[in-house]
Amino acid sequence: MATRGSTMARRLGSPRSVRALAASLVCCLSCAPDPAQLRAERTIEAEYDLETGRLQLITFDSDDNGVIDTWSYMDGNIPLRTEIDQDEDGTVDRWEYYRENRTLEKVGFSRGGGGVVDAWAFEGDDGEVARIEVSTLANGTVDRWEHYEAGALVRVEEDLDFDGGADKWETREAGRVATVAFDQNGDGRPERRLVYDAGVLVAIESEPDEQGVYRNRVDVTR
Numbered sequence: 133m134a135t136r137g138s139t140m141a142r143r144l145g146s147p148r149s150v151r152a153l154a155a156s157l158v159c160c161l162s163c164a165p166d167p168a169q170l171r172a173e174r175t176i177e178a179e180y181d182l183e184t185g186r187l188q189l190i191t192f193d194s195d196d197n198g199v200i201d202t203w204s205y206m207d208g209n210i211p212l213r214t215e216i217d218q219d220e221d222g223t224v225d226r227w228e229y230y231r232e233n234r235t236l237e238k239v240g241f242s243r244g245g246g247g248v249v250d251a252w253a254f255e256g257d258d259g260e261v262a263r264i265e266v267s268t269l270a271n272g273t274v275d276r277w278e279h280y281e282a283g284a285l286v287r288v289e290e291d292l293d294f295d296g297g298a299d300k301w302e303t304r305e306a307g308r309v310a311t312v313a314f315d316q317n318g319d320g321r322p323e324r325r326l327v328y329d330a331g332v333l334v335a336i337e338s339e340p341d342e343q344g345v346y347r348n349r350v351d352v353t354r
């Protein structure tokens with residue numbers, strides 16, 4: 133699992149579609165007819181709500197090959213979401229979501245394929261992917277949280293019984309599992325933790341105190 137998220141994209145990147153659209157639209161307004169304007173006229177189309185007249189969708193053929201690959205859903209001039217079919221196979225593979233201040237909030241992608249968004253990547257302060265939230269049932273409900281540092285998966289939380297709260301916590305070191313803790317009685321806190329050394333199980337800890345320090349440890353002989 134370590135590589136699936138990290139190869140997705142180290143950086144979410146800026147919302148390239150909106151940026152390209154903005155550049156094209158500015159050129160439309162400011163320049164005499166030229167190739168850039170003609171290209172914009174050819175590749176960008178806007179759709180408006182028939183009742184309110186508000187802009188609701190901009191479609192864009194970003195590589196000018198005659199196939200629309202980018203759909204930006206708008207509320208007037210506020211971008212809500214952009215869907216991109218990067219390989220132009222007819223299914224969306226990238227979903228960009230924006231905050232109210234128009235900055236990129238998260239990028240959705242499909243681990244399961246088929247054009248269904250089932251994972252969402254969030255950027256950290258360093259510009260790299262810091263967290264990926266996953267809906268393993270592809271139903272929109274997140275049940276797996278992956279945490280990354282410098283592109284490496286370091287921690288995973290899972291909601292195995294789908295009650296909305298994590299009940300399995302995994303830590304990783306150098307790409308290998310280091311500890312796995314389980315909440316077995318449903319109180320939201322772990323009661324048992326497996327400890328690994330170089331990926332091999334070496335101990336089982338149990339009976340945590342109020343601070344979560346395990347009072348019982350059984351070493352596993354190899």
Ligand SMILES: [Ca+2]
Nearest residue numbers: 193195199201
């Ligand atoms: Ca295209």
Ligand SMILES: [Ca+2]
Nearest residue numbers: 219221223225
């Ligand atoms: Ca596609």
Ligand SMILES: [Ca+2]
Nearest residue numbers: 291295297299
């Ligand atoms: Ca749970």
